[in-house]
Every structure is written in structure tokens, then in C-alpha cells.
Amino acid sequence: MLSQDERERYDRQILIKGFGEEGQAKLKKAKVFIAGAGGLGSVTATYLAAAGVGVIRLVDHDNVELSNLNRQVLHWDEDMGKKKADSAAEKLKRLNPGLKVEAVKEKISQANISQLVAGFDLIVDAMDNLPTRYLMNKVAIEMKIPFFHGAVHGFEGRAMTIIPGETACLGCVYRGAIAEGKFPVLGVTPGVIGCIQVTEVIKYIVGIGQLLTNRLLVYDGLNMKFSEFKVKRDPNCEYCGHSRGKESR
Amino acid sequence: MSVKINLASSLHHLTNDQAVVEVNGNTIGQCLEQLIARFPRTRKRLLEKNGALNRIINIYINGESVSPEGLATAVKDGDEFHIEVIISGG
Numbered sequence: 248m249l250s251q252d253e254r255e256r257y258d259r260q261i262l263i264k265g266f267g268e269e270g271q272a273k274l275k276k277a278k279v280f281i282a283g284a285g286g287l288g289s290v291t292a293t294y295l296a297a298a299g300v301g302v303i304r305l306v307d308h309d310n311v312e313l314s315n316l317n318r319q320v321l322h323w324d325e326d327m328g329k330k331k332a333d334s335a336a337e338k339l340k341r342l343n344p345g346l347k348v349e350a351v352k353e354k355i356s357q358a359n360i361s362q363l364v365a366g367f368d369l370i371v372d373a374m375d376n377l378p379t380r381y382l383m384n385k386v387a388i389e390m391k392i393p394f395f396h397g398a399v400h401g402f403e404g405r406a407m408t409i410i411p412g413e414t415a416c417l418g419c420v421y422r423g424a425i426a427e428g429k430f431p432v433l434g435v436t437p438g439v440i441g442c443i444q445v446t447e448v449i450k451y452i453v454g455i456g457q458l459l460t461n462r463l464l465v466y467d468g469l470n471m472k473f474s475e476f477k478v479k480r481d482p483n484c485e486y487c488g489h490s491r492g493k494e495s496r
Numbered sequence: 497m498s499v500k501i502n503l504a505s506s507l508h509h510l511t512n513d514q515a516v517v518e519v520n521g522n523t524i525g526q527c528l529e530q531l532i533a534r535f536p537r538t539r540k541r542l543l544e545k546n547g548a549l550n551r552i553i554n555i556y557i558n559g560e561s562v563s564p565e566g567l568a569t570a571v572k573d574g575d576e577f578h579i580e581v582i583i584s585g586g
């Protein structure tokens with residue numbers, strides 16, 4: 248049930264066809280895991296907080312640096328040196344006091360990932376490297392937690408929604424890894440891709456629309472083009488190939 | 497078979513800023529070899545040293561993904577390729 252205050256706060260989205268108070272109540276119950284409080288994390292956390300999800304667990308072990316501020320819009324000049332998870336959590340609570348936000352200042356690893364995501368309804372990929380993405384993809388499939396992929400570089404972005412056991416996963420699309428570290432990026436690129444991820448998350452929770460599954464969305468801001476590629480589940484995928492075998496038995 | 501190869505923006509500097517290159521070949525692999533013959537600097541990005549498709553490259557034919565083992569796949573006249581490079585920033 249929604250309070251009078253909540254009815255008013257979310258009035259404009261409750262008005263959307265297929266959304267209603269029922270959709271809002273689903274958002275209120277949702278527990279969202281966001282991996283990373285950087286460019287994508289700032290945008291996804293902000294819009295999910297504003298939209299009224301119940302719980303956000305935001306995981307990031309980094310501190311805010313000056314060179315983050317062109318894109319990581321939850322961190323401000325005054326936050327330099329603070330833990331990103333804390334800086335973000337503080338803003339999110341001010342944006343929406345109804346939100347329960349948990350700031351986790353840990354590095355996501357093989358050792359802690361299952362424990363970190365346990366009990367959460369979905370995982371938002373706001374990471375800055377492929378090895379951790381593959382790790383999250385693996386755990387998402389094992390624990391059957393939907394995984395909302397996003398990545399950015401320069402003016403370019405990618406997004407795809409993964410429903411474990413049903414749709415192509417990250418391993419069906421990507422195989423390699425690229426050197427980690429400093430990458431070029433315009434602030435608005437994670438803005439665009441993060442908003443696409445949040446659109447997907449909200450649709451998934453509310454249960455409306457068509458998800459970005461078995462399709463990789465490719466955004467090219469420099470030429471202002473959105474392309475879409477069909478992606479098939481790879482029967483030999485090292486992450487989801489096995490679960491497919493189990494289903495067909 | 498005449499096919500059109502659309503290159504990701506991040507590869508254009510290797511093809512004299514050409515976004516689309518037309519090649520002739522019977523398989524995906526042959527088409528890539530032609531592209532590389534015309535723009536030799538693309539080889540290092542597209543292929544591993546052993547000739548396999550570079551792990552950071554994704555190929556799509558007519559909008560559908562092609563498996564990395566699919567270089568021998570036959571192509572038809574008018575097919576359209578997209579060559580994309582994976583990205584990992586956040």
C-alpha cells in the first residue's frame with residue numbers, strides 16, 4: 248500500500264498506462280543491487296531512487312577523485328576523498344527519504360559476490376571493467392537474478408538485459424577483456440546508457456513493455472545512432488550453456 | 497559475393513575514415529581478409545596472431561551475431577556486416 252505522500256510523489260508515473268499504484272507498490276518492494284557508484288552507478292542510482300524502489304545496495308570501494316566529476320554526477324566537488332558509496336548514499340537519501348540505501352565499501356570479488364547479491368531482486372551493471380562483469384554475469388545466472396548490463400567508452404555505449412535461464416547472457420555476446428584503467432568518456436554517455444538501464448529495470452519490476460533481451464543495443468553518440476543486434480544464446484556459453492542443457496532435459 | 501562492411505566508429509581511423517567498405521568474398525573470413533588487404537592496419541585489431549577473430553571484436557551479419565568460430569560461414573550477395581569492438585567503461 249502507498250501512503251498519501253507516496254501517491255503524490257509518484258503521481259506522474261502512476262498515471263502511465265499499465266503502471267498505476269500497483270506498479271508503484273512493486274517498485275516499493277524491490278531490492279536493487281547496483282555494482283559501482285561511478286558514471287553508470289550515479290545515473291542508475293539517482294533515477295531508481297527518484298522512481299521509488301524500496302532498497303538500493305550500492306557497492307564501490309573507490310574514493311571520489313577530481314577526474315570523476317565530469318560524469319559521476321552523484322559526487323560533487325566537496326566530496327573529494329570520500330568513499331563513493333558514502334557520497335552517493337548521502338545524496339540519494341536526501342533525494343528520497345523513503346529509500347533504504349546501503350553503502351557497501353568493498354571491492355566485488357569471487358569471494359564476496361554471492362553474499363553481496365543474496366536476497367536482491369536484480370543486479371545493475373555499473374562496473375568499469377569486464378572481468379568483474381563476467382563474474383557478476385556468472386553469479387546472476389547461478390542465482391537466477393536478472394542482470395542489467397551497461398558499458399560506456401567515449402561517445403559509445405552498450406546495453407542489454409539478461410534474464411537467467413531464458414535469454415542470452417553476457418558470455419554469449421562477449422568473450423575477451425580489454426586493458427583496464429583510464430578510459431576516455433564524455434559525461435553524458437553514462438547518462439544515456441544509465442537511463443536505458445533504469446528504463447529496463449523499472450519495466451522489469453512493474454512487468455510492462457518489451458525488455459532489451461537477446462538484443463544488444465549499441466549507442467554511437469558521435470554519429471547519434473542507436474543500432475540493435477540480435478544475439479542468440481550460445482549453447483557452448485561458458486556461463487549459461489550448462490543451464491540450457493538442464494532445461495532441455 | 498558483394499557485401500558491405502560497416503565498421504564501428506572506433507575503427508574508422510584504420511580505414512582512412514571510411515565507415516563502410518565494400519568487399520567480395522564467399523565466406524565471412526574471406527571478406528575480412530579483403531578488408532585487411534585494403535587496410536592492413538586493421539589486421540591487428542581484427543585478428544589474433546593465430547588468425548582467429550580477436551576476442552574484443554564482434555561480427556554481426558544482417559543484424560545477427562556470428563559466433564567466433566563462424567568465419568567459414570558462407571555469405572550471400574548483398575549481405576551487410578557490422579564489426580563492433582567491445583567496450584568496458586562505466
Ligand SMILES: [Zn+2]
Binds near residue numbers: 420487
Ligand atoms: Zn551465455
